[in-house]
Each structure stands twice: as structure tokens, then as C-alpha cells.
Amino acid sequence: MNWTWIKKLVYFIAVVFVIMMIPAAGASAETAKCFTVNVQNTKESYKYNEEVPYKVAVKNNSKKKAVNVVTKVTIPDNIKILKSDGKIEGQTITWNNNLINADESVNHSYSLKVEKNEIVPVKSVTKNTVTTLPKTGGIGAPFFIIAALITILLGVSLFKKDMRKATLPLAVAILVAGALLFAGKVIPVNAQDTNVTENYSHTIKIGDSNVESKFAITAFLAEEANPVKPVAGKAIVCGKVVEADNDTDLTNNKALENVKMTLTNKQTKAQYNPVNTDKNGQYKLDKIAPGTYALSAEKQGYKTVSKNVTVNNSDNSITIETIEMLQNDIVGIGRAEGQINDAFDGKGIKGITINIKKNENGNVVKTLTTDNNGKYSVDLETGNYYAEVVDNRPEIQGQKKYVANHFIIKTIANQIIGNQNCTLTPVLEAQQIRVVLTWGENPSDLDSHLVGPAKDGKSKFHVYFAEKKYLDVAALDHDDTTSYGPETITVYKPVTAGTYSYYVHDYSNALKNKCDLMSKSGAVVKVYVGDKLVKTYNVPSKEGTLWHVFDYDQASRTFKDINSMSYQENEVNVGK
Incomplete structure (x- = not known):
């Protein structure tokens, strides 16, 4: 047998194998894109002087979390940027996202206008498309070079040996080369934490010109650390999510289904399993341990909302105030209006400071x-904003000082949303207790009721709109019958022992035996002791016309959360 020709044939096959792998090596030398930028317009072409809306979805395609993601789009000169939900500086719009998880997207928007007398550079691309610009180098090339060298060196050495003894080593060499090439192809470029910069472009036809938007994304891709498992507890965190509208009436908002609700411990970063809202917009996270948490609401096409939640040892169930989510494509300036009221008499307070933040932990923007x-x-x-309300007025003898409070305000482009109010209570004496009820536009009349121990130690007193005062013990300071509140009850001189029970009655719908309007009212009860806000209760998402909010034991000075809903036609029978 002619071993020389067999030897040459086998080596030829090895060389051909290496050559065939060159395209694969070349492909692996180009980094797989970590992000996808999907840009959409409402149509393929526009006229001059017509507003051109853009919707931008930035998706993290990697298997890692992307942090500190900065997306910038540069618009050609002489083209007017009308509006954006990002920061506009000259011809550049910038969006900052603290985190985009693996396989998740964030949404942005902007709009442009081209006037006919402006000069627009004409591009060769005429259809609505997203183009990937030059790619960066990968790690496939080094693997290819090593594999090729192994094949060549072993092949040369094999020509000097008896081919019958060299067939197995040559086969092994080919397998090693193939394995190295395969590794160069499949090992991801982001196998380690790394900084990433990527570029994209988008072109749309406006008039006779093609306008190109150039996108640049920078981010840091980080491996997920071993997640900290959350501690199981006994508390329930629940609430409702709706679509934001241009009023303060929560009874007419559209419930949002399939909103992803995530609760993360702010100290340990432990995260409970996310849940989705049901068809009524309601959600429930259970087995929550005491701690301070960040609650986030996420849904495609809507701006993410985040809130701080504190779970105490005594908490069994916490109802979060209704979350209103705004659509991503609503951009522009809107106006919020309202009044800061005194809980004692319902009158407006002059000279109170309102610090507005993007969220509770953010910087003051106004x-x-x-x-x-x-x-x-x-x-x-x-957007939705966190408004911190404080009394920074200089102390003047005889002038009330107020306990700080906060509330959420919303703005919608080109809309004025009024009656976004907040209530402050004057500082009380150390042993005094004040309960303040506020709500939205509907129902118009919610009533506060306090049932407590009488001084004779046998009977009970009942303070409400028909019996506004019980001796020097407790009083209904302010009664509101035309929406919003406040309704305020104060315990001025608590009886030494006994239980005080506080209720909210839906007087507007008292005669109905099936009603959920109070649960949609946005009603909030805040309890103050001395100069501190000690408890906050949000109305449960349940049917009923009577909300039993809490019981307070004077002897131990402790609150027991009740948060039950039932029906009651006659206000006289509340608490019986």
C-alpha cells in the first residue's frame, strides 16, 4: 500500500478542515450584540413640518444584568427635537437606566420635525430600518490561530514518521483543533464582567430627505452574584395597579393586568418571587418578613414605578396605595395643582415648603x-413624583408648627390635574392621638367614626358627624362632605384603660348592599401621636361600605391592624 499518498490525503483533509473553519472563526471574532435597539414610527414616511414620533425599545440580549445603561441618540443638525422622555442637550437625547435585566427591555420615546426650508443630509437608505454599525473584536481569532498551528506543526512532524504509526496522533490533532475552533465560536464575549459600547442607526424618510438617528449605548455587564434568599415571614403586601388618567377620581381608572410586581429587601437585596396583577389590577405578595423594601411595578409600554415599603414585626397585612402607571409614549410638560390643608380645620396653610422628587430616594428636582x-x-x-411637605417657616409665637408629610403627584403632557392635595397636622401634645382621613373625588362623603371606652368604665362613646365631641376625651375636629377630606378625629385626653376602634363609613353609598367604590376611592388614614406619624393605612381592595381600620389599646399603647370591610346602612350602628 502506498502510505505516502494516504499520508498526504489525511493531512490534506486536516488542512481543508481548518480552512473551512475560517468563516466560523471570523464570525466569532465579531462580538455578538449585547443589545437590540428597535425603533418604530407610525408610518414609513412623513411630510415636512409634520411631527415624527419615535418609539425606542432597548433590549438586553445578554445573559447578564446590564447596569448604568446610557443610551444616546444624535439627531442631524437643523432638525428640531420637539419632545422626549430623555434629557435633551443640543442635538443629543440621553436616557439613563440604572438596570436592565437579562432578556428584558426598556422603552423610550422622542419626536422630531423637519421644516421644508431646512437643509437635511440625504442618505442612501430610504426605508424605515435599524442598521448595526461596525462590530468589535471577539475571542474566536486566538482559538483559530492556535488550532491552525497545532494542525500544521503536527502535520509536518507526521510526514517524518511511518504513517501507519501516525494516523491516530493526527486524528487526535484534528479533534483538538476542531474543539478549539468550536470553543472560539461558542464561548460568549461577555464571559466576564465587562464594559460594553455598541452603535446603531435608524433612518426614516421625511419629505424628500432621509433623516438618520445614530444611537450609542454604553453599559456594564455584570455576572449575577449568588442571590440572597429572602427570609420567610408572615406579612402580606397587597394593592392595586391602574392606568393613570387626568383626574383624582380613582373609581374610573382602567385596571392593569399582568403588571410585574417585585419586592426587594433594600439591605440584603433578597428578592421575593415576583407576582403579576390579575384582571382587576390586584396583586398579593405573601410570607414577607419585617424589613425595608423597594416595590417595583413593571409593564411593557408603561413607565416603571417604584415605592418604598416598610414591614414591621406587628404587621399582618399591608395595603399599598393604588399605583397609577403612565404610558411610555406620553411625553411633554403637564401641570399639577392642589392645596396643603390643616387637618384641624381644613383650611389652606401659607408658606409651606414642597420638595418634589422623581422618587422617594431621588434628588429634589423642584x-x-x-x-x-x-x-x-x-x-x-x-410622570409620577414624590412630594415631601415640610414646615420650614421661622418660628413665630402663636403660629402653629406642622408635622411633615408626603404625597404623590402626577403630571400628564398638556393637561392640568387639580385637587392633588395634602394634609398637615399641627404638632400635638405627647399623649394625644390624631387620626386623619383623606380620599379622592369619589365617593364624595366618607365619614370618620371613633368608638372608645367611656369614663364610667362600663359604656362606650361614639364620635362622628352627629356626635362630634365626647367630653374632653375626643372630638371630630373637621367634617368634610364634598370629596378629598380631611376628616379629622383627635383623642385629646385618653381614658386610662380600654380599646379605641376607628372606622371609615361610606355615607354616600350606605344603602347599597354591593359596592366597591370605597375600595377605589384612594382613601388613606394617617395616625399621629405627638409630633410623629406612627401609622398609615390604605383602603383595602375589597367590597364594602364600612372599613374597620384599627384598634388601639391605651394601656399598652399599641395598634392592632384590622383592615376589614363589611356593609353598614345606618351610621348609628357603626362599632356595635
Whole structure:
């Protein structure tokens, strides 16, 4: 047998194998894109002077979390940027996202206009498309070079040996080369934590010109650390999510289904299993341990909302105030208006400071001061804002000082949303207790009721709109019958022993035996002791016209959360 020709044939096959792997090596030398930028317009072409809306979805395609993601789009000169939900600086729009998890997307928007007399550079691309610009190098090439060298060196050495003895080593060499090439192809470029920069472009036809938007994304891809498992507890965190509208009436909002609700411990970063809202927009996270948490609400096409939640040892069930989510494509300036009221008499308070933040933990973006009637007005980019209300006025003898409070305000582009109010209570004496009820536009009349121990030690007193005061013990300070509140009851001189029970009655719908309007009212009960806010209760998402909020034991000075809903036609029978 002619071993020389067999030897040459086998080596030829090895060389051909290496050559055939060159395209694979070349492909692996180009980094797989970590992000996808999907840009959509409402149509393929536009006229001059017509607003051109853009919707941008940035998706993290990697298997890692992307942090500190900065997306920038550069618009050609002489093209007007009308609006955006990002920061506009000259011809550049910037969006900052703290985190985009693996296989998840964030959404942004902007709009442009081209006037006919402006000069627009004409591009060769004429259809609506997203183009990937030059790619960066990968790690396939080094593997290919090593594999090729092994094949060549072993092949040369094999020509000097008896081919019958060299067939097995040559086969092994070919397998090693193939394995190395395969590794170069499949090992991801982001196998380690790394900084990433990627570029994209998008072109749309406007008039006779093609306008190109150039995108640049920078991010840090980080391996997920071994997740900390959450500690099982006994508390329930629940609530409701709706679509935001241009009023303060929560009874007419559209419930949002399939909103992803995530609860993360702010200290340990432990995360409970996310849940989705049901068809009524309701959610429930159970077995929650005491701690401070960040609750996030996420849904495709809507702006993410985040809230702080504190679970105490005594908490069994916590109802979060209704979350209103705004659509991503609503951009522009809107106005919020309202009044800061005194819980004692319902009158506006002059000179109160309002610090507005993007969220509770964010920086102050605007500071306001109420006018002579306690009113405020502010123009802000579309969004939900955390408003911190404080009494920073210089101390003047005889002038009340108020306990700080906060509330959520919303703005929607080109809309004025009024009656976004907040209530402050004057500082009380150390042993005094004040309960303040506020709510939205509907139902118009919610009533506060306090049932407690009488001084004779045998009977009970009942303070409400028909019996506004019980001796020097407790009083209904302010009664509101035309929406919003406040309704305020104060225990001035608590009886030494006994239980006080606080209720909210839906007087507007008292005669109905099936009603959920109070659960949609946005009703909030805040309890103050001395100069501190000690408890906050949000109305449960359940049917009923009577909300038993809490019981308070004077002897131990402890609150017991009740949060039950039932029906009651006659206000006289509340608490019996």
C-alpha cells in the first residue's frame, strides 16, 4: 500500500478542515450584540413640518444584568427635537437606566420635525430600518490561530514518521483543533464582567430627505452574584395597579393586568418571587418578613414605578396605595395643582415648603412654597413624583408648627390635574392621638367614626358627624362632605384603660348592599401621636361600605391592624 499518498490525503483533509473553519472563526471574532435597539414610527414616511414620533425599545440580549445603561441618540443638525422622555442637550437625547435585566427591555420615546426650508443630509437608505454599525473584536481569532498551528506543526512532524504509526496522533490533532475552533465560536464575549459600547442607526424618510438617528449605548455587564434568599415571614403586601388618567377620581381608572410586581429587601437585596396583577389590577405578595423594601411595578409600554415599603414585626397585612402607571409614549410638560390643608380645620396653610422628587430616594428636582391660600402649582415632565411637605417657616409665637408629610403627584403632557392635595397636622401634645382621613373625588362623603371606652368604665362613646365631641376625651375636629377630606378625629385626653376602634363609613353609598367604590376611592388614614406619624393605612381592595381600620389599646399603647370591610346602612350602628 502506498502510505505516502494516504499520508498526504489525511493531512490534506486536516488542512481543508481548518480552512473551512475560517468563516466560523471570523464570525466569532465579531462580538455578538449585547443589545437590540428597535425603533418604530407610525408610518414609513412623513411630510415636512409634520411631527415624527419615535418609539425606542432597548433590549438586553445578554445573559447578564446590564447596569448604568446610557443610551444616546444624535439627531442631524437643523432638525428640531420637539419632545422626549430623555434629557435633551443640543442635538443629543440621553436616557439613563440604572438596570436592565437579562432578556428584558426598556422603552423610550422622542419626536422630531423637519421644516421644508431646512437643509437635511440625504442618505442612501430610504426605508424605515435599524442598521448595526461596525462590530468589535471577539475571542474566536486566538482559538483559530492556535488550532491552525497545532494542525500544521503536527502535520509536518507526521510526514517524518511511518504513517501507519501516525494516523491516530493526527486524528487526535484534528479533534483538538476542531474543539478549539468550536470553543472560539461558542464561548460568549461577555464571559466576564465587562464594559460594553455598541452603535446603531435608524433612518426614516421625511419629505424628500432621509433623516438618520445614530444611537450609542454604553453599559456594564455584570455576572449575577449568588442571590440572597429572602427570609420567610408572615406579612402580606397587597394593592392595586391602574392606568393613570387626568383626574383624582380613582373609581374610573382602567385596571392593569399582568403588571410585574417585585419586592426587594433594600439591605440584603433578597428578592421575593415576583407576582403579576390579575384582571382587576390586584396583586398579593405573601410570607414577607419585617424589613425595608423597594416595590417595583413593571409593564411593557408603561413607565416603571417604584415605592418604598416598610414591614414591621406587628404587621399582618399591608395595603399599598393604588399605583397609577403612565404610558411610555406620553411625553411633554403637564401641570399639577392642589392645596396643603390643616387637618384641624381644613383650611389652606401659607408658606409651606414642597420638595418634589422623581422618587422617594431621588434628588429634589423642584422646590415650591404655598401661596396665601395654601395653594401650589407646578409644571413638570410627564410622570409620577414624590412630594415631601415640610414646615420650614421661622418660628413665630402663636403660629402653629406642622408635622411633615408626603404625597404623590402626577403630571400628564398638556393637561392640568387639580385637587392633588395634602394634609398637615399641627404638632400635638405627647399623649394625644390624631387620626386623619383623606380620599379622592369619589365617593364624595366618607365619614370618620371613633368608638372608645367611656369614663364610667362600663359604656362606650361614639364620635362622628352627629356626635362630634365626647367630653374632653375626643372630638371630630373637621367634617368634610364634598370629596378629598380631611376628616379629622383627635383623642385629646385618653381614658386610662380600654380599646379605641376607628372606622371609615361610606355615607354616600350606605344603602347599597354591593359596592366597591370605597375600595377605589384612594382613601388613606394617617395616625399621629405627638409630633410623629406612627401609622398609615390604605383602603383595602375589597367590597364594602364600612372599613374597620384599627384598634388601639391605651394601656399598652399599641395598634392592632384590622383592615376589614363589611356593609353598614345606618351610621348609628357603626362599632356595635
